[in-house]
Amino acid sequence: MEVVKLNTYIVGTPKPHIGGMYWIFLSIETKCGIVGIGEIYSASFHPEVVVKATQDVFERYLKGHDPHHIERFFRECFSSGFTQRPDLTMMGVLSGLEMSCWDIIGKAANKPIYELIGGKVHDKLRSYTYLYPKDKNGVLNYDDPDLGAESAINFMEQGFSAVKFDPAGPYSIYSGHQISLSRLKHCENYCQKVREAVGDNCDLLIGTHGQLTPASAVRLAKRLEKFDPLWFEEPVPPGQSSAMAEVASKTSIPVATGERLTTKYEFFDILKNNSASIIQMNLGRVGGILEAKKIASLSEVFYAQIAPHIYNGPVGAAASIQLATATPNFLIIESIGTWDGFHSDVLMEPLDWSKGNIIPSDKPGLGIDLNLKVIEANSPYKGKKLHLSMDTKPYYVDDD
Incomplete structure (x- = not known):
């Protein structure tokens, strides 16, 4: 061939x-x-x-x-x-x-690929989604805790048993930093509102996107422990696993990381230093399916679980589904809503999501096919922005 x-x-x-x-x-x-x-x-x-x-x-x-x-x-x-x-x-x-x-x-x-990398372990994959709180004008608003609680209830009623959100503020290119007392209080209030809205029916997944210094991350974690989150994601910027390990050693909340890391070598550094117990590789960045399988096996040795990160299109998601299906130490996988909307439109058939779980396809390969008519109608991207961007201004307490 x-x-x-x-x-x-x-x-x-x-x-x-x-x-x-x-x-x-x-x-x-x-x-x-x-x-x-x-x-x-x-x-x-x-x-x-x-x-x-x-x-x-x-x-x-x-x-x-x-x-x-x-x-x-x-x-x-x-x-x-x-x-x-x-x-x-x-x-x-x-x-x-x-x-x-x-x-x-x-x-x-x-x-299916999962049958070629160890075989099916899971018939269904527990999934979580980010909150997408919209105001009365339909605009996404992440500053209002009540809107966050409404979004959490909506996803819980659809069948999700876990929701994720980042209440820690704008993502600055100058992170990490100490967030203000008012921002700390906002994070605490936001978590409280969401926890009260979903009760014990949903796990809370807290993200910060690597914005904080270790000291600030510990301060925030102490405020959030009473809400018993499933994880505290990227509490400090990537690059120094010992800094993340410092946070992990000072909170009862499990630390998760991995969306900005790549290859087994960077993940081994995280694992050997006890920096995180939940590993979030993104299969479109980490080195591919086989490399991700090796990282999952490394994680298994350290009694860590994997929670594949997906903030991209459905092809990378399909690859993550193949990996997760064949991984004994799988915890949960990211969903973007219920995989409807444009994520569904670009495929001939949508990813199979039901009652909070992704159902692995039994079709050969990745189990999906591209809808080339839809793809060609939306190609090529003409904008100047990158996939994701950060604020170019430093974090100022009086602007918070």
Whole structure:
């Protein structure tokens, strides 16, 4: 079997851009006519730059090769340019191409990918969603705790048993910082409102997106412990696992992290330093399905569980579903609502979500197909913004 062709799609998402400003999908084709699809979760450069990088990696390391040879492909990319280190953009490109290889492998074997990486463990996957609180004008508003509580009730009534939110304020490029007393109180009040709204029917998942210093994170955690959250996500910026370990050692709330990390090496650093007990790899960034399986196995050794991160399109989600289905130490997986709306429109058939759970497909490969008519109608993305962005201003207490 030989890979011969690459197609890429930069798909602009409709307002309010749930899942990012755009998604980068790709497909590869073998000489015998099998097509595999993938998704790149890489946010450092404009997607046109990422597509050019993808074309280079494809021509250099994948074209003319057998898609079964995942380890060779990973090592070629990982070592590209004499690096042998977790380069974020390279690993994003690799991830999308690697999951498309697995899609081909599954289709050739007429098996879902999970049957080829250990076999089905889970018949259903518990899922959570972010809150999407809208004001009377239909605009997303994350500052009003009452709107957050209303959104939580709505998702609970749909069947979710866990909801996530970040009440800690704007994401500054100058993080971490100490948040103000008023912001600490706001976080406490927001959590209280949501907990009172859902009772013990839903777990609360608290995010901060790496905004805080360790000291500020500990102060916040102490205020939130009484609401018994399932996790405290990215309490400090990525890059120094010992700082996160300091937070983890000073709170009873389990620490979760991983959406901005890539490869087994960065996750091993987190695990060996007891920095987190819940691992949130994103399969469109981490190095692909096989690399994610290795990270899940590393986590199992440390008695940590995985909770795949998904804030992107449904192809990366489908890859995460394959991994989670075959992973003994799976905890929960991110859903973007119930996978309706544009996440459904770009697929020929939507992901199967029912009563708070994702139901793994029994179809070969990733179990999904792209709706090319919808994708072409929303391609290419013409905007200048990146997938996600941070505030360019420092955090000022008197502006909070």
